[in-house]
Amino acid sequence: MLEKNVVVVGAGVAGLMTALLLSKKQGYKIVVAAKHMPGDYDIEYASPWAGANYVPVSINGTKAAKWDAESWEPLADFAKNHPRQVCTFRDREITSTEN
Numbered sequence: 001m002l003e004k005n006v007v008v009v010g011a012g013v014a015g016l017m018t019a020l021l022l023s024k025k026q027g028y029k030i031v032v033a034a035k036h037m038p039g040d041y042d043i044e045y046a047s048p049w050a051g052a053n054y055v056p057v058s059i060n061g062t063k064a065a066k067w068d069a070e071s072w073e074p075l076a077d078f079a080k081n082h083p084r085q086v087c088t089f090r091d092r093e094i095t096s097t098e099n
Ligand SMILES: Cc1cc2nc3c(=O)[nH]c(=O)nc-3n(C[C@H](O)[C@H](O)[C@H](O)COP(=O)(O)OP(=O)(O)OC[C@H]3O[C@@H](n4cnc5c(N)ncnc54)[C@H](O)[C@@H]3O)c2cc1C
Pocket: 009, 010, 011, 012, 013, 014, 015, 033, 034, 035, 036, 037, 044, 045, 046, 047, 048, 049, 050, 051, 052, 053, 054, 055
């Protein structure tokens, strides 16, 4: 089968998650191209500074909700099965100022 070449621009959480999910499908040859890569620290590169709290807030039935669901699975896999990675489950309580 002929592979499709895909260039993912950006090596932050958005680019790397896109590349990770695509890499699980057959038929893609993926290259990540970015000015900054993991290990770099720069004010223009947000992901290394993030607190990494993952709190999906998208509305059910939207494309964003589908992307949230697709991203949850690999992040949960990291937290459960790769404890040396930076993802981890924490108990939390969400409070809201809404009535
Ligand atoms: C202190 C802090 C705490 C945060 N905490 C959280 C949190 O707890 N939870 C949360 O959900 N979010 C948090 N955020 C927000 C989150 O970090 C960002 O929304 C997220 O990291 C953005 O990811 P990104 O992949 O879109 O961009 P980035 O991580 O900024 O990556 C951009 C990539 O694109 C590349 N790039 C950009 N322009 C070019 C170009 N012209 N040519 C080539 N490459 C280019 C860069 O080099 C980089 O690789 C936090 C942010 C900060 C600063």
